[in-house]
Amino acid sequence: LILGRTLAEQIAEAVGSDDTNDWPGRRVTLYPLPLTVAGQSRVAIRARAANGATAAPVQSGASTVQLTRPLTPVQVKEAIQRKVARATPAQRTTEASAGQRGLLAGKLEECWPADPDAARKRRSVTVFLIGRQSVSEATAAEGSALLDWLLDPASVAEGTYDLHPAARQEAEAILREALVAAGQTSLPLGANGNRMGGAHE
Incomplete structure (x- = not known):
């Protein structure tokens, strides 16, 4: 290995x-x-x-690499999986709270403001990142990890829960990766995230 x-x-x-x-x-x-x-x-x-x-916790940070955002889709997915793996067994099996689910759905849809297709895009991102069709299926650990990715830490401390400046760009990249994983060819996306050109299913 x-x-x-x-x-x-x-x-x-x-x-x-x-x-x-x-x-x-x-x-x-x-x-x-x-x-x-x-x-x-x-x-x-x-x-x-x-x-x-x-x-x-790692005792020495000398060789630990701090990733700079925006992250690639794979980096986001792996970061979320690491956070879920570190959660307690109860957090990994208990469903996310209603507050977590609501905030998560809202912040994911903020990645595509005023886009009538935002809910479908949110589902595609959720499937790619945690393998679930809906945030309503997320565990507490998954909900927490997804919110850690989506939210600006400074805004969490202030209680405003704003979207992280890199989250929209990362979500767009994840959506493209999810479309490719679903068997669609990799086509450029327009500004609103819609594929340009013909579809190849």
């Missing part, structure tokens, strides 16, 4: 140290993550805290 940067960071997070000398004897759970890259289906190997364990 080749240890790439993403997998190394996930192992470091799972065991609580980014010093590889601390890793022998530590347990992690490896799992497959289906991805669509350039229209091709791929399976990546990812890591999380071993079953029954919670991820410890």
Whole structure:
């Protein structure tokens, strides 16, 4: 198994140290993550805290890479999956609260303001990111992770819950990736996110 940067960071997070000398004897759970890259289906190997364990905070941040937004669709999906994996078992099995679901639906639709097709686009993004047709199906962990992606942290602290400046651009890219994953050719999207040209289903 080749240890790439993403997998190394996930192992470091799972065991609580980014010093590889601390890793022998530590347990992690490896799992497959289906991805669509350039229209091709791929399976990546990812890591999380071993079953029954919670991820410890990484002790040294020297080799941890902080991603700069906007993120790619795959980076958003992996970040959300990491946050869900770190949640408690109860958060991963309990449905999101009505408040979470309402805020999540509203913020996703804000990614396509005044677009009559925003609800369909929201569903496509939700399916791509968490494999669910609707935010009403999201668990508390998934709802929290999605809101962490969508919301500007400063606005959360202020209680205004504004959309993150990069969220619209990321949502558009995720929508394009979702269309390709659904078997449609990769066509440029117009300003409102509608495909330009003919459809190839």
